[in-house]
Amino acid sequence: MNPVEPLSIVIVGGGTAGWMTAAAFGHFLDEGFSVRLVESEAIGTIGVGEATIPQIRMFNQALGIDEDAFIRATQATFKLGIEFVDWLTPGSHYMHAFGDVGRDVGLCGFRHYWSRAARLGLAGPVGDYCLNDIAAKLGRMHRGAPKTPHNVPEMPHAFHFDAGLYAAFLREFAEARGVVRHEGMVAEVRRDGLSGDVTGLRMASGETISGDLFIDCSGMRALLIGDALGSGYEDWTHWLPCDRALAVQSERVADFTPYTRATAHTAGWQWRIPLQHRTGNGRVYCSAFTSDDDAAESLLAHLDSPALMVPRPIRFTTGRRKEAWRNNVIAIGLSSGFLEPLESTSIHLIQSAISRVLKFMPGKVQAQADRDEYNRQFTFEMERIRDFIMLHYTLNERDEPFWRACRDMQLPDSLAAKIELFRANGHIFREGDDLFGEVAWFQVMAGQGITPAGSHALADTIDPDDLKGYLETLNALYVREAQRYPDHAEFIARHCAATAVSEGVPA
Ligand SMILES: Cc1cc2nc3c(=O)[nH]c(=O)nc-3n(C[C@H](O)[C@H](O)[C@H](O)COP(=O)(O)OP(=O)(O)OC[C@H]3O[C@@H](n4cnc5c(N)ncnc54)[C@H](O)[C@@H]3O)c2cc1C
Numbered sequence: 001m002n003p004v005e006p007l008s009i010v011i012v013g014g015g016t017a018g019w020m021t022a023a024a025f026g027h028f029l030d031e032g033f034s035v036r037l038v039e040s041e042a043i044g045t046i047g048v049g050e051a052t053i054p055q056i057r058m059f060n061q062a063l064g065i066d067e068d069a070f071i072r073a074t075q076a077t078f079k080l081g082i083e084f085v086d087w088l089t090p091g092s093h094y095m096h097a098f099g100d101v102g103r104d105v106g107l108c109g110f111r112h113y114w115s116r117a118a119r120l121g122l123a124g125p126v127g128d129y130c131l132n133d134i135a136a137k138l139g140r141m142h143r144g145a146p147k148t149p150h151n152v153p154e155m156p157h158a159f160h161f162d163a164g165l166y167a168a169f170l171r172e173f174a175e176a177r178g179v180v181r182h183e184g185m186v187a188e189v190r191r192d193g194l195s196g197d198v199t200g201l202r203m204a205s206g207e208t209i210s211g212d213l214f215i216d217c218s219g220m221r222a223l224l225i226g227d228a229l230g231s232g233y234e235d236w237t238h239w240l241p242c243d244r245a246l247a248v249q250s251e252r253v254a255d256f257t258p259y260t261r262a263t264a265h266t267a268g269w270q271w272r273i274p275l276q277h278r279t280g281n282g283r284v285y286c287s288a289f290t291s292d293d294d295a296a297e298s299l300l301a302h303l304d305s306p307a308l309m310v311p312r313p314i315r316f317t318t319g320r321r322k323e324a325w326r327n328n329v330i331a332i333g334l335s336s337g338f339l340e341p342l343e344s345t346s347i348h349l350i351q352s353a354i355s356r357v358l359k360f361m362p363g364k365v366q367a368q369a370d371r372d373e374y375n376r377q378f379t380f381e382m383e384r385i386r387d388f389i390m391l392h393y394t395l396n397e398r399d400e401p402f403w404r405a406c407r408d409m410q411l412p413d414s415l416a417a418k419i420e421l422f423r424a425n426g427h428i429f430r431e432g433d434d435l436f437g438e439v440a441w442f443q444v445m446a447g448q449g450i451t452p453a454g455s456h457a458l459a460d461t462i463d464p465d466d467l468k469g470y471l472e473t474l475n476a477l478y479v480r481e482a483q484r485y486p487d488h489a490e491f492i493a494r495h496c497a498a499t500a501v502s503e504g505v506p507a
Pocket residue numbers: 012013014015016017018038039040041043044045046047048049050051052163184185186187217218219220221223245246247282314316332333334335341344345346347348
């Protein structure tokens with residue numbers, strides 16, 4: 001019997017998307033597959049992408065990666081949520097914290113009790129009833145079972161990490177599992193004249209790399225899916241008008257907060273991501289409302305620590321690839337689309353695409369029905385995250401032209417319906433595989449100033465004094481719990497301090 005030729009997979013690109021894909025393929029695929037990755041050091045990677053959401057832990061765990069080893073290798077810190085500063089009005093702030101908010105009572109979600117209490121003037125901000133929020137603001141960190149069992153939920157976490165170090169970490173992991181790396185620049189993408197499938201890559205060195213399945217992780221260049229195959233791009237700039245970013249690293253700050261900070265500014269917003277060895281910062285802005293120079297000046301003026309480099313400009317167009325899988329090419333990462341990093345979703349989208357590809361795992365003969373379903377799931381996921389990011393912009397009450405334009409824009413029907421539903425009686429229903437659940441929507445809608453006009457009828461039956469007592473008890477319980485946790489920096493020093501505190505890696 002002739003041995004079966006392994007299915008040859010070629011990954012183009014060695015950024016976060018390329019090496020996450022390579023690591024997962026190396027781990028999950030057996031000898032029936034050969035996996036190669038092509039990257040060009042001369043081109044380099046986008047060099048940003050440092051804040052994550054808790055799902056990243058599932059990715060690392062599925063690969064058998066030890067959490068503390070990963071933290072040490074990537075200069076990571078813990079992240080319990082994102083603080084939004086000045087988004088509703090200057091001076092306002094709230095957190096989209098991971099984890100639960102309050103406690104549901106029977107059939108009735110906590111948000112109904114909160115909204116009734118808010119109307120009666122008896123409720124604090126939503127964050128008063130969220131363990132992650134309270135611990136984040138106290139600068140505390142804890143993993144695993146709560147110290148006060150039965151009454152307190154677990155505290156989910158994600159990470160801030162150095163994206164370059166994460167890619168290097170995964171490269172070592174992938175190469176140890178048989179992934180072969182090719183250094184060099186792709187000069188031409190070759191296609192079959194009949195099917196249109198990609199057959200191989202001609203490298204600048206003259207070498208040809210052929211394959212059966214190609215994963216396009218070439219970043220915003222979209223070498224295969226866009227340039228070669230012509231899968232179009234659906235532009236969402238009319239909904240998310242920011243189109244530029246400036247990224248800058250600054251010195252480490254001694255007390256690294258266990259949360260990302262996103263601060264609204266005149267025509268965009270600024271991120272702050274504390275790592276063990278440095279701080280990642282950047283300004284996302286809309287070029288129609290501010291100049292590059294003003295954005296750079298304002299970015300530098302709002303750093304917590306001295307800059308380590310000159311701000312690096314990045315241009316982008318928010319939107320998605322019309323088909324992320326076309327012919328025998330699947331786009332993962334920035335080649336498949338871009339949503340600004342307000343909710344740290346891009347790395348999650350990479351992870352989610354990898355798991356989708358593994359579920360479909362196309363062979364040498366591919367079915368259009370598979371592609372259609374893959375693209376449907378991809379589109380659903382992108383559109384729901386787009387809506388969630390838009391939510392922060394559209395509900396603002398700021399007074400600058402950019403923010404007025406965001407407030408006045410025509411919303412996608414899906415988003416408008418969700419806001420109206422919450423405004424009326426506090427209802428939120430998770431749709432299908434929407435990444436963001438009810439608690440996330442609740443925190444942002446309440447944080448952006450909505451108090452529902454009514455509540456679930458069950459919440460209306462509770463006596464106001466009992467309601468007040470219930471909320472106060474919950475808050476006191478969570479504050480007491482969080483106060484039992486160690487300081488974030490102390491927690492890292494004890495469990496997972498990076499061995500070398502470097503000066504930072506200029507991108
Ligand atoms: C301003 C900004 C901030 C962000 N912040 C976050 C965040 O906080 N959290 C988050 O989850 N995501 C964030 N992202 C998104 C995140 O950076 C990306 O999702 C992630 O880095 C993946 O990028 P990539 O691997 O797709 O592309 P890239 O990093 O651009 O990698 C592309 C690869 O393709 C290779 N390549 C390209 N052309 C060729 C060629 N001709 N020949 C050979 N190789 C080639 C390059 O060498 C490189 O290796 C942010 C993005 C931006 C723009």
